[in-house]
Amino acid sequence: MAKRTLDAFFKPSTTPSKRPKAELTEPNTVSTPKTNNIPIEDTKSPSQHPSYPIPIAQLPSHIEAGLEHATPATTPRKLNNQPHLDLLHFQPYIPRPTANELFKFLRRELPFYRVQYTARRGDTETQITTPRWTTVFGIDETSAFIEQDENNLVLLDTKTKTPTPKTKYQCTPRPIPACLDLLRKQVEAANADADNKTPRYNFCLVNYYADGDDSIAFHSDDERFLGPEPNIASLSLGGERDFLMKHKPLDGGNVNRTGGCVPAAPVMSRPDGTGATRASSTVSGGTSSTDSPRSRVATVPQQIKMKLGSGDMVVMRGATQSNWLHSIPKRKGRAGEATRGRINITFRRAVVPGGTNNYYHYNVGSGGMYRWDDVAREMVLQNGKVERDTQ
DNA sequence: ACCATTAACAGTT
DNA sequence: AAACTGTTAATGG
Numbered sequence: 001m002a003k004r005t006l007d008a009f010f011k012p013s014t015t016p017s018k019r020p021k022a023e024l025t026e027p028n029t030v031s032t033p034k035t036n037n038i039p040i041e042d043t044k045s046p047s048q049h050p051s052y053p054i055p056i057a058q059l060p061s062h063i064e065a066g067l068e069h070a071t072p073a074t075t076p077r078k079l080n081n082q083p084h085l086d087l088l089h090f091q092p093y094i095p096r097p098t099a100n101e102l103f104k105f106l107r108r109e110l111p112f113y114r115v116q117y118t119a120r121r122g123d124t125e126t127q128i129t130t131p132r133w134t135t136v137f138g139i140d141e142t143s144a145f146i147e148q149d150e151n152n153l154v155l156l157d158t159k160t161k162t163p164t165p166k167t168k169y170q171c172t173p174r175p176i177p178a179c180l181d182l183l184r185k186q187v188e189a190a191n192a193d194a195d196n197k198t199p200r201y202n203f204c205l206v207n208y209y210a211d212g213d214d215s216i217a218f219h220s221d222d223e224r225f226l227g228p229e230p231n232i233a234s235l236s237l238g239g240e241r242d243f244l245m246k247h248k249p250l251d252g253g254n255v256n257r258t259g260g261c262v263p264a265a266p267v268m269s270r271p272d273g274t275g276a277t278r279a280s281s282t283v284s285g286g287t288s289s290t291d292s293p294r295s296r297v298a299t300v301p302q303q304i305k306m307k308l309g310s311g312d313m314v315v316m317r318g319a320t321q322s323n324w325l326h327s328i329p330k331r332k333g334r335a336g337e338a339t340r341g342r343i344n345i346t347f348r349r350a351v352v353p354g355g356t357n358n359y360y361h362y363n364v365g366s367g368g369m370y371r372w373d374d375v376a377r378e379m380v381l382q383n384g385k386v387e388r389d390t391q
Numbered sequence: 392a393c394c395a396t397t398a399a400c401a402g403t404t
Numbered sequence: 405a406a407a408c409t410g411t412t413a414a415t416g417g
Contacts, residue, residue: 119405121404128405217405332398 047177049153053369053382056177057109059102066098067182072190073311082302083247084323092311093190093235099311103237103343107372109179110135112208112379115365131330132214133370133379136363137176138203140225140350143168145175168353171360180204180345187233187347191315199231201347203355205363209241209342210379212331218246222321225355226348231317233347236308239340243314245304245326308342 046055059067073095076088092099112133118125139145143164145153153175155164176184181204188198209215221232308314316326333339350356370379 117405121405124404126404126406128407131406215406219405329399 044178047175047179048151049175051172051174052177053111054371056111056179057105059179059182060105063098063101063105064182066095066101067186070095070098071186072313076313076315079304082304084319085245085247086316086318086320088191088313088315088317089306090190090313090315092309093187093313094237094311096309096311099237103310103341106179106206106237106343106345107208107341108374110206111369111371111382112206113364113367113369114379115362116367117362117365130362132216133208133210134363135206136204136359137174137180138201138350138356138359139173139175140352140354140356141202142351142353143173143356145173169360170357171364173356173360176204180206183235183345184347187235187313190313191231191233199233199347199349201233201349203346203348203350203359205346205348205359207344207346208379209239209328209344211339211341212333215330216328218244218325218327220248220321220325221316221346221348223355223358225350225352225358226321227351228322229318230321230348231315232321233313233315235345235347236312236314237310237343237345239342240307240309241328241342242331243306243308243326244329245306245324247302248323248325 044058046057048055072090072093074090074092076090076093079085079087079089094102112135115130115134117128117130119128139155142158143155144158146156148154155173156162157164157168184201184204188201192198207216221230226232306314316324328344350359368381368383370381372378373380
């Protein structure tokens, strides 16, 4: 393993393609194969790092094989037939059986959090418990985890190539573990454009929707810390859930913006300055009879509903985030579908430290860490050990 | 086809 | 943002 130089790392070719991305991407975690009598695939040591509350297992060889040989499982369907809409839907990206195995693996191996935070609404403060389980890994592009000695990742400032000062972040950034980093590389490759340019994600957000009560409200991932026209790949694993999209209101008025994977930090306006993103209404459809005809005009919100099944991947790009809202609504346990548990993994690229702070704040927070308990069949707070937690 | 019940949806807090 | 409330739509007996 010729180890690349720092310089090589920070100047990852501007040459698109060609060189396997593996060369360009952040090294991640240990990879010390033990050569015993056991198949090396099953002896790969877990990803470890001081920022992790627990070691994170590597993918079982059968899942890894499935990912490498059968991905993408289908050619994506393009959805760009509406204003500002530009997305790809792989149905699926990972073959269902493999996706289901991956779902169980990640649910069992990753640390999750039920983040609580306060939101200021005008003059009132409300306590909010995020209605889903979350976790996150990654670092914005102003820093990078570099393999210093063997199996030792240190955080360096991208420009100065010197150790990142503790004061740079209000959180403890964590490198993307090997099991997710493999996915990251493959998803990047699957997104090569006509010029063979691929996105370069540096963040991996994971959501676990345990049942139909877990959800995410309408929002856009359009914070400035993602740069303009962000490319965000969203992978679904496990139970099927509805994914809703609707165009942001067109009319003037309005203020708020929604942000990122949840509450955007401070309010900011869209890159184009119009700054409006709301989850409110608009409507009309005109089905109702009680509605007086005069009261509706314009703003016909086009709404899209799609089922996201295990292994499906949606990639939102271009003007999508600045013009569309999306959500995973609550669902009653009907055909048992919404009760099956679903994991969503999103890959994205943050360009400034504010993004890192925001993501760790809202996806890890400062509360306890939970892990899936296969016997109890639910997330269980990990007591005892722990934990110096972020920040 | 009708009614009763529940889920989805729009609007407010 | 997310919970809550009132209204409409879907469902199923």
